[in-house]
Amino acid sequence: PPIAHTTTARTVRVEQPGGADQLRVVELPVGEPGPGQIRIRHTACGLNYIDVYQRSGLYPLPMPLSLGMEAAGVVEAVGEGVTHLKPGDRAAYASQPPGAYADARVMPATAVVRLPDDIDDETGAAMMLKGLTAQYLLKGTLPAGGLAAGDAVLFHAAAGGVGLIACQWARALGLQLIGTAGTDEKCRLALEHGASHAINYRREDFVARVKDITGGRGVKVVYDSVGADTYLRSLDCLQPFGLAVNFGNASGKVPPIDLGLLAAKGSLYATRPTLFTHIATRERTQAMADDLFAVVRSGQVRIPIAQRFALTEVADAHRALEARETTGCTVLLP
Numbered sequence: 001p002p003i004a005h006t007t008t009a010r011t012v013r014v015e016q017p018g019g020a021d022q023l024r025v026v027e028l029p030v031g032e033p034g035p036g037q038i039r040i041r042h043t044a045c046g047l048n049y050i051d052v053y054q055r056s057g058l059y060p061l062p063m064p065l066s067l068g069m070e071a072a073g074v075v076e077a078v079g080e081g082v083t084h085l086k087p088g089d090r091a092a093y094a095s096q097p098p099g100a101y102a103d104a105r106v107m108p109a110t111a112v113v114r115l116p117d118d119i120d121d122e123t124g125a126a127m128m129l130k131g132l133t134a135q136y137l138l139k140g141t142l143p144a145g146g147l148a149a150g151d152a153v154l155f156h157a158a159a160g161g162v163g164l165i166a167c168q169w170a171r172a173l174g175l176q177l178i179g180t181a182g183t184d185e186k187c188r189l190a191l192e193h194g195a196s197h198a199i200n201y202r203r204e205d206f207v208a209r210v211k212d213i214t215g216g217r218g219v220k221v222v223y224d225s226v227g228a229d230t231y232l233r234s235l236d237c238l239q240p241f242g243l244a245v246n247f248g249n250a251s252g253k254v255p256p257i258d259l260g261l262l263a264a265k266g267s268l269y270a271t272r273p274t275l276f277t278h279i280a281t282r283e284r285t286q287a288m289a290d291d292l293f294a295v296v297r298s299g300q301v302r303i304p305i306a307q308r309f310a311l312t313e314v315a316d317a318h319r320a321l322e323a324r325e326t327t328g329c330t331v332l333l334p
């Protein structure tokens with residue numbers, strides 16, 4: 001089909017930090033890509049918890065702000081120096097700066113990869129940010145000595161977008177992933193997707209349950225994106241020399257901690273990674289995306305799209321995510 005030439009696009013904007021009612025759909029001009037940039041027309045956009053932090057001001061950004069970090073679509077034009085993409089390519093990305101909640105945009109090409117023919121656009125839009133995160137967490141954020149089949153890890157919010165992908169990927173790696181989730185139904189979902197055990201952390205003491213499940217030993221790694229509500233107790237789930245990975249703040253930021261706590265709890269390691277360090281270069285992005293594509297094409301990881309919203313209903317999508325009403329991945333459709 002002929003390649004479109006988009007000149008304006010509906011874009012979701014925030015004029016000032018605040019609640020979901022701050023989200024506005026506005027029509028903005030879309031120009032030509034400069035050096036190192038592309039223009040892409042989106043067919044589906046991914047919803048991520050980071051969009052909530054940026055909208056609310058937890059992660060302060062200059063306003064007004066175009067929101068959204070993940071999407072799939074068709075490349076319309078490429079700027080000088082872009083050689084890995086051409087007009088007409090189906091592509092997807094997880095990328096800064098935000099601006100993915102839109103019909104189309106001009107953006108840096110670095111983090112944009114071509115989508116394999118057998119991966120559809122909605123899957124591409126749903127999996128890039130969350131799937132690349134699961135990839136770097138399970139394969140690139142490891143305890144001393146690494147992880148081997150049979151090792152136990154704890155993964156909070158296991159029925160969420162990153163969570164259900166991580167459950168399946170951990171199973172494929174032979175890991176024993178103990179998941180937590182906020183309802184019994186979500187616990188069932190985590191188990192269906194490969195968690196070895198699931199703990200309803202609103203009802204049960206997850207530290208006691210983890211100790212019980214691991215015969216008192218604790219886990220090698222805890223992946224904690226819930227933050228304020230769980231982090232200190234997460235440390236109590238670790239073996240000596242275990243690794244505490246805080247990678248999100250769904251319940252609020254982890255308050256500053258005394259490093260002495262890591263000594264007291266068994267010479268622990270603590271890290272606070274972000275995907276954007278991992279995908280800072282095109283080579284790394286492509287290698288991680290190839291790994292994600294392979295595990296999806298093998299059928300070992302299915303991208304669980306459980307909610308779809310029209311782009312214009314973005315505020316409802318944010319409200320659902322913040323109210324813990326969603327499971328798996330959510331896409332916005334332009």
Ligand code: NDP
Nearest residue numbers: 048049157160161162181182225247248250251274275324
């Ligand atoms: P999710 O679909 O996992 O949604 C967040 C989940 O967190 C909720 O569904 C809920 O599950 C749980 N939760 C616990 N406490 C709260 C609370 N007080 N308010 C809201 N939710 C709560 O989101 P994503 O898959 O988009 O992201 C998962 C996490 O990973 C997020 O914290 C995100 O910021 C982080 N992340 C970090 C990245 C990084 O590189 N650092 C990259 C990608 C994501 P339940 O009801 O089961 O508790």
